Amino acid sequence: MSAGDAKTVALRILLEEVSPLFDRVEQLNTTLVQVDAAVRSDIERLGAMMQSLEQHLGESSELMAGLQGVQRSGLKDYPVPPNTRASGHSTRTVIGAAIAASVSCAAVLGAGAWLLIQPTLQHEQFGREVAAAWPRLDADTKAKISQAAKPPR
Numbered sequence: 001m002s003a004g005d006a007k008t009v010a011l012r013i014l015l016e017e018v019s020p021l022f023d024r025v026e027q028l029n030t031t032l033v034q035v036d037a038a039v040r041s042d043i044e045r046l047g048a049m050m051q052s053l054e055q056h057l058g059e060s061s062e063l064m065a066g067l068q069g070v071q072r073s074g075l076k077d078y079p080v081p082p083n084t085r086a087s088g089h090s091t092r093t094v095i096g097a098a099i100a101a102s103v104s105c106a107a108v109l110g111a112g113a114w115l116l117i118q119p120t121l122q123h124e125q126f127g128r129e130v131a132a133a134w135p136r137l138d139a140d141t142k143a144k145i146s147q148a149a150k151p152p153r
Contacts, residue, residue, distance in 0.1 A: 011138055018133075018141075021126055022148055029152075032119045039112040046105055053094070053101055060094050 130145060137145070 028119045035115045056094050
């Protein structure tokens with residue numbers, strides 16, 4: 001077997017090893033796009049929930065300010081309007097909801113960040129492996145890898 005044949009065999013073996021990695025990169029990219037869409041959807045829903053929470057907090061703070069004013073003025077027989085509690089949200093409930101929303105937001109963002117960074121870490125590992133094998137590759141293989149590494153449009 002000549003040196004050229006040995007080199008060809010070695011390149012074929014290398015290409016057989018690299019081909020599944022490219023397939024895995026494509027799968028990871030698809031997963032990343034799906035996770036990104038899910039995280040963006042969750043963030044939009046969370047934003048809507050936060051706006052609703054802000055509205056309820058504003059209503060509660062106005063009610064509390066009014067009650068404090070009545071307390072300061074010394075009017076103990078202040079008539080509470082019958083629909084004051086119509087929304088069913090006490091101050092404790094609103095504060096609890098704000099804390100729960102903050103914790104949920106932190107959990108969602110933390111999980112989203114973890115899910116988003118995993119493909120990056122895997123891409124970095126793949127990049128290191130390709131960089132290590134790069135000097136041994138022929139020009140055609142380098143061109144294929146360079147073409148495959150370009151981001152989709």
